[in-house]
Amino acid sequence: MLRYLAPITILMCWSNVSASGPAITLSNKCPGGFELVESNRCELRTLYQFYTSNQGRGVGGTQTALPEHRDGFSPQQIDLGRYLFFDPLLSVDQSTACSSCHQPELGFTDGRAQSRGIANSETDRSAPSLWNSAFQQRFFWDARSDSLEQQAQGPLYSPIEMGNTPPQLQQTIENSATYIALFEQAFPDAEGFDLAQLYTALAAFQSSLVSLNSRYDQYAHGNHQALADNEIAGLNVFRSFVARCAECHTPPLFTNNQIAVIGTPEPPGKQFDVGALTTFNNEKMRGGFKVPTLRNIELTAPYMHSGVFKNLRDAAEFYTKGRGHAVPEGMELHIHWHIWEPELKSAELDLLVAFLATLTDQSFLPEVPTVLPSGLTPLTTNGKLLAEQ
Numbered sequence: 001m002l003r004y005l006a007p008i009t010i011l012m013c014w015s016n017v018s019a020s021g022p023a024i025t026l027s028n029k030c031p032g033g034f035e036l037v038e039s040n041r042c043e044l045r046t047l048y049q050f051y052t053s054n055q056g057r058g059v060g061g062t063q064t065a066l067p068e069h070r071d072g073f074s075p076q077q078i079d080l081g082r083y084l085f086f087d088p089l090l091s092v093d094q095s096t097a098c099s100s101c102h103q104p105e106l107g108f109t110d111g112r113a114q115s116r117g118i119a120n121s122e123t124d125r126s127a128p129s130l131w132n133s134a135f136q137q138r139f140f141w142d143a144r145s146d147s148l149e150q151q152a153q154g155p156l157y158s159p160i161e162m163g164n165t166p167p168q169l170q171q172t173i174e175n176s177a178t179y180i181a182l183f184e185q186a187f188p189d190a191e192g193f194d195l196a197q198l199y200t201a202l203a204a205f206q207s208s209l210v211s212l213n214s215r216y217d218q219y220a221h222g223n224h225q226a227l228a229d230n231e232i233a234g235l236n237v238f239r240s241f242v243a244r245c246a247e248c249h250t251p252p253l254f255t256n257n258q259i260a261v262i263g264t265p266e267p268p269g270k271q272f273d274v275g276a277l278t279t280f281n282n283e284k285m286r287g288g289f290k291v292p293t294l295r296n297i298e299l300t301a302p303y304m305h306s307g308v309f310k311n312l313r314d315a316a317e318f319y320t321k322g323r324g325h326a327v328p329e330g331m332e333l334h335i336h337w338h339i340w341e342p343e344l345k346s347a348e349l350d351l352l353v354a355f356l357a358t359l360t361d362q363s364f365l366p367e368v369p370t371v372l373p374s375g376l377t378p379l380t381t382n383g384k385l386l387a388e389q
């Protein structure tokens with residue numbers, strides 16, 4: 001707690017802080033990539049919206065259309081969500097924000113194999129990237145949540161993540177005149193504050209994190225100079241019938257939004273994670289996980305639900321070590337039929353890694369607020385692990 005006193009005092013000198021907190025006005029402009037349309041709604045605009053089908057181009061075709069997505073939030077809701085996302089006020093002891101584990105500079109992950117929440121407690125899994133979450137239908141590695149609004153309640157009320165409770169969070173927001181004024185700006189038709197507005201604002205902000213303008217995308221839109229020869233060769237390995245990466249990591253999102261059992265290992269000493277078995281109560285899903293997007297993958301090490309692979313080379317090599325090679329002895333898994341033994345050569349693995357690095361695009365990286373409605377310090381600093389500060 002003590003470490004927050006100093007920054008708060010500094011903020012008070014700098015800015016116009018009244019007894020109720022700093023004066024903040026929500027943006028009336030949509031974030032990059034969105035256009036303001038009638039009824040004060042932000043609509044996504046991307047070149048992919050001109051591609052309507054995948055016909056004749058095969059799996060992994062560069063001009064595949066996007067799946068359905070969330071948009072239509074107001075600029076004020078998105079901006080309020082941005083403040084909430086970085087605000088440790090949302091946790092029970094004001095120590096942890098969404099951004100503690102989803103740091104913008106790290107592709108909205110935290111650089112850890114297992115994330116850490118309040119009191120430095122370790123979670124079971126690695127924090128996934130939040131880029132392009134607007135296009136996902138299911139959330140968490142085991143797909144146990146089906147909306148961003150529902151998902152947010154996981155970390156908020158988990159005793160090891162943010163440790164809050166609904167009544168306590170409601171009270172905390174009601175005690176903040178600044179937040180109440182902002183919720184009124186963002187939800188002008190509502191009568192008073194309720195937690196559903198907070199979940200909506202977080203969903204609005206996360207839906208604005210769109211990354212579809214990488215060098216790969218420029219190539220897909222017809223600029224053949226956007227990729228170097230080895231990167232194009234890597235794309236061809238990625239799409240090939242031998243490697244089959246694109247069957248699951250399907251462009252343009254580099255996920256088919258499905259669950260697959262691929263048999264990744266756990267780090268030494270960690271128990272086998274049954275994944276989607278629990279969600280669907282289906283034995284065939286034992287060890288099944290959501291196919292993650294590979295957008296901004298260069299920024300989000302370590303890899304897999306368990307963070308077991310430290311770099312992209314190791315993650316790619318996993319696929320060529322033999323079907324089921326990492327499955328614990330005696331365990332029966334229904335490994336997906338696209339996981340086989342491609343016997344990729346070392347040079348092909350290098351090409352894959354070179355290609356994956358062309359999927360980096362942070363052109364719509366949101367600004368981290370310098371002042372928060374709570375007066376607390378926004379959490380996330382240059383990719384440093386917060387626990388080590």
Ligand code: HEC
Nearest residue numbers: 097098101115116117125126127128139140141152155161
């Ligand atoms: C203590 C670290 C931590 C905090 C704090 C945290 N998250 Fe996460 N987040 C994770 C981890 C770990 C997962 C994956 C958990 C799992 O799959 O079981 C995750 C998953 C997610 C997902 C699902 C992404 C996907 O592709 O399935 C979303 C969305 C998300 N978090 C948003 C948030 C929001 C919004 C907040 C703040 C209200 C938040 N997180 C706070 C660690 C954290």
Ligand code: HEC
Nearest residue numbers: 243244245248260264289291292303304305315319336338
């Ligand atoms: C059968 C579907 C399938 C195929 C084929 C496949 N993947 Fe995956 N991939 C997955 C799933 C599922 C995960 C998550 C597994 C886990 O967390 O344990 C994953 C995870 C990854 C990750 C880590 C992502 C992260 O955010 O941590 C990388 C990198 C990756 N795959 C690359 C590849 C490459 C390269 C190929 C081709 C050689 C490939 N994948 C083929 C389903 C597939």
